[in-house]
Amino acid sequence: MPASSSLTCLIVDDQQTIRSLVRTGLQQLGFRNIFDAPDGEDGLRQMLARPVHLVISDYNMPKLDGLGLLRAIRSHPPIQKTAFIMLTGRADKELVQRAVQFGVNNYLVKPFTVQTLKEKIEAIFGVLA
Amino acid sequence: MSHAASDDSPGVERKIHVIQGEFHVAEGDDVMLTTILGSCVAACMRDPKARVGGMNHFLLPGATGDEGLRYGVQSMELLVNALLRRGARRERLEVKLFGGAHLFDGLSDVGAQNSEFGERFLRDEGLSYHGGSLRGERARRIQYWPGSGRARQILLAPAETTVFAAERRPTATPVVDSGGLELF
Numbered sequence: 444m445p446a447s448s449s450l451t452c453l454i455v456d457d458q459q460t461i462r463s464l465v466r467t468g469l470q471q472l473g474f475r476n477i478f479d480a481p482d483g484e485d486g487l488r489q490m491l492a493r494p495v496h497l498v499i500s501d502y503n504m505p506k507l508d509g510l511g512l513l514r515a516i517r518s519h520p521p522i523q524k525t526a527f528i529m530l531t532g533r534a535d536k537e538l539v540q541r542a543v544q545f546g547v548n549n550y551l552v553k554p555f556t557v558q559t560l561k562e563k564i565e566a567i568f569g570v571l572a
Numbered sequence: 573m574s575h576a577a578s579d580d581s582p583g584v585e586r587k588i589h590v591i592q593g594e595f596h597v598a599e600g601d602d603v604m605l606t607t608i609l610g611s612c613v614a615a616c617m618r619d620p621k622a623r624v625g626g627m628n629h630f631l632l633p634g635a636t637g638d639e640g641l642r643y644g645v646q647s648m649e650l651l652v653n654a655l656l657r658r659g660a661r662r663e664r665l666e667v668k669l670f671g672g673a674h675l676f677d678g679l680s681d682v683g684a685q686n687s688e689f690g691e692r693f694l695r696d697e698g699l700s701y702h703g704g705s706l707r708g709e710r711a712r713r714i715q716y717w718p719g720s721g722r723a724r725q726i727l728l729a730p731a732e733t734t735v736f737a738a739e740r741r742p743t744a745t746p747v748v749d750s751g752g753l754e755l756f
Binding site: 457458459460461463464503505532553554 | 643645646648649650652653656657662693696697698
């Protein structure tokens with residue numbers, strides 16, 4: 444049973460509003476070490492400098508989108524096992540299927556509740572303490 | 573900014589009505605997007621270089637709940653993303669905001685909350701605010717030409733609130749799927 448306070452998370456989304464919402468949700472779940480990035484390129488740069496346990500990333504982003512970020516992470520051995528949750532604007536099954544091919548761990552359709560966020564994280568890490 | 577109501581828009585061939593909880597993106601000079609607003613807010617956005625624009629229509633501020641596009645955060649994000657997919661660039665987006673009226677005394681001022689949300693969203697996201705018309709006590713009909721960025725506001729007379737009331741029909745079931753395809 445991992446303690447959420449011991450998990451580090453990177454939120455990648457080009458919208459500040461969404462980053463704030465996800466951050467607030469994670470804080471409600473007990474996360475303390477939360478970082479964020481406005482696009483996949485910045486997110487990857489941050490991860491290579493400071494690996495995290497979990498990435499929660501939007502799909503639609505400039506420079507490097509969510510799928511590109513996922514592929515880049517899976518191709519960099521030091522960070523390739525990082526848990527990855529893809530945020531999608533709608534229930535886009537084609538996108539989810541492509542993300543599955545690239546090794547996504549789970550996905551989250553916006554808008555979501557904190558409970559849904561918790562369930563998606565627990566599906567990867569087990570029940571959070 | 574709202575403009576005078578002179579009808580100098582010959583050549584409009586397509587008129588698209590954006591109802592509550594929806595958004596629409598279009599390109600070309602022959603398209604007009606229109607909606608009717610009470611306490612709801614509509615954002616009219618366009619990229620003048622990509623010549624693509626759109627309009628949304630949200631009912632409530634914030635993001636809580638599972639009611640999707642009824643909420644501002646979701647509605648704004650989907651509109652922005654739809655524009656980006658059509659070639660728009662975030663830094664070039666020009667946004668006008670309309671609506672947010674306080675129509676009925678005694679009820680919480682959802683219109684003010686929607687207006688504040690819209691303005692805050694633009695500030696937080698660094699989007700360029702190109703005016704519009706928020707708050708007040710009258711319902712509005714908004715017409716927006718995404719090709720030119722021109723907008724027209726027509727304030728509805730109090731007696732015309734029946735038109736507005738007719739507009740407030742229930743929205744379709746929102747597209748929300750938080751687990752229809754569970755992976756693990």
